[in-house]
Amino acid sequence: MTTTDERAVPLTAPAPGAPAAEPTPPLTDDRPVTLSGRDAYRDELTRLAASDDTIVCLEADLGGKGHPFQAAHPERFFNLGIAEGAMVDMAAGLAAGGHKPFVSTFAPFAALRAAESLKLTLGYLAAGVTVVAPYAGVSGAWFGTTHHCLEDLAILRSVPGVTIAAPYGDAEMRAVVREAVRSGRPHYIRTGRNASYASLPLPDGELPLVNWEFRGGPDDVCLVSVGEEGTRLALAARRAAPGTAHAHLVYLDHENLSRAATELARHHCRFVVVEEHRGQGGVAEALALLLPEARVTSVSADRSWPAHGGDHEEVMAALGLDLPAVLAAVEKAGAHVEQAGARAHVRAG
């Protein structure tokens, strides 16, 4: 799968007796470490909790051993066991008592099993609870259908008052977590499994409403990327169709998307939305409603069930969510695609 695991870079000095390298490797690597979304969440929350003792971290037995928050703040870390509904509801109680609970479990268990708790806690109560949901989409890949979640945006977007984010890469995840702590608003943060990406550059270090990777001209087709894999595919498509504009979205709830749509419409009128979600209830559908004058095409998971194994990309492809599908949509929308380059990229992917 297309991941960048910069953690694989050696961080230690060469063994004694090893041939000296030129230049001498540093004892520490100054390059930024790019963590997966869930690891970046854990790391950032642990850091923030050092100066905010109201932050508490709840897990439902899927936080893994060696959770950094547990190591740094054991008195505020709770593995509640396999009890997702109780976890979200208890977070409501914690928030009512003045705490800032961050709860995490896989997306299918957060958004579907605990859906009613999310509706009541994040929506109706507007409790300052943040739900961090890894394994969104089909990032669970060969783990199978029970561990996939292609429906969470549809559910959460229909619950008023919830801030929904699908950050791409380490820096975006950290920015979203900081904003969740700062705002005290209910958040649902969707991420993948272990893929790690370098976020797109953030102007002034802040998350813009629309992050224009390439704005292009008013007649250009505009890719709209959502989430980790949607953004990966959009970036790959841009290499095959360089004239295509690319707008990256992090916040996907109705309020943020409505404002983003206004900005999108100021610059373009043909959009290809790439998202690892069902078409129904996804971002493309929402943009089509928000922008009735625009042409919005969706590249998303089809209506089939991903019942076979494979890695993440393979399972996505089985759902019709791959680079050729994106390029076909871009071309159909009117953009020029350099086919040879596209084919080469698909082979290399």
Place this chain on the structure above:
Amino acid sequence: MTTTVLEQPRTGGDPAAVLAERAVLARRLVVDMAASPRGCHLGGSLSVLDILIAALHRASAGDGTEVVLSKGHAAAGLYAALHVSGILPENPAPLYGRAGHPYTGHPGPKVPGVRFPTGSLGHGVPYAAGWALSQRLSGGHGLGIAVAGDGELQEGLVWETCQVAAAQELGTFVLVVDRNGGQNDGLVADISPLPRLAERFAAFGFDVAEVDGHDLAALTALFAEDRTTARRPLAVIADTVKGKGVRAVEGRPGCHYVTIDEARAAQWKRGIR
């Protein structure tokens, strides 16, 4: 609709007498709500009233105790108990179920004194457990008291939370079961019985108390306990009577939801002592 003009219980009197007086006033308010155009969950509201009044008495000490009515369909009982306890200033009875007012058939946080929305059964139990955990983290002494129905114990979320509360040694979490024996479609014993309930809670790692759910003195004593150092949550199995206080419906499963006219309400209220 006939409304009850609330006479606040006298202060400085015998605490047990004060609470008993509140219970009488609250029962009359619940009957008023049954006489609203909407009717109300009468039987369960009357069975849970004494529990609520005693629990709210503990909460009124201001030590951070939170009372969560998890069996939210007994909203009429909760509104009445909040009012007679001085937490809800306005009389909810004439406003119950009416447009523009928050006194819905299941309670929500727009009602003064209500923090959590309940009615979808089971959720109030983890809300209270979360509150208890928050108190512990803050060094507070308050309890998180969830008041559930016995039928509500059929919800898996209740037991999921019991498992968590025991594992987290939440000694300040109290789960009160209003064991009135009834549920929407009939008797708990007929639909999904709960044998050896005290043993079940004990097996989960709870301290267990069984009490007459209409004995205000016993309930008050239970809720007065300082459980700051307790490491086992407390289950209070409170035996109650559905429709308690209204002779015409006492103990009758059919009084789960009742709509009556004003004349009948007046008659029933005269009988509440």
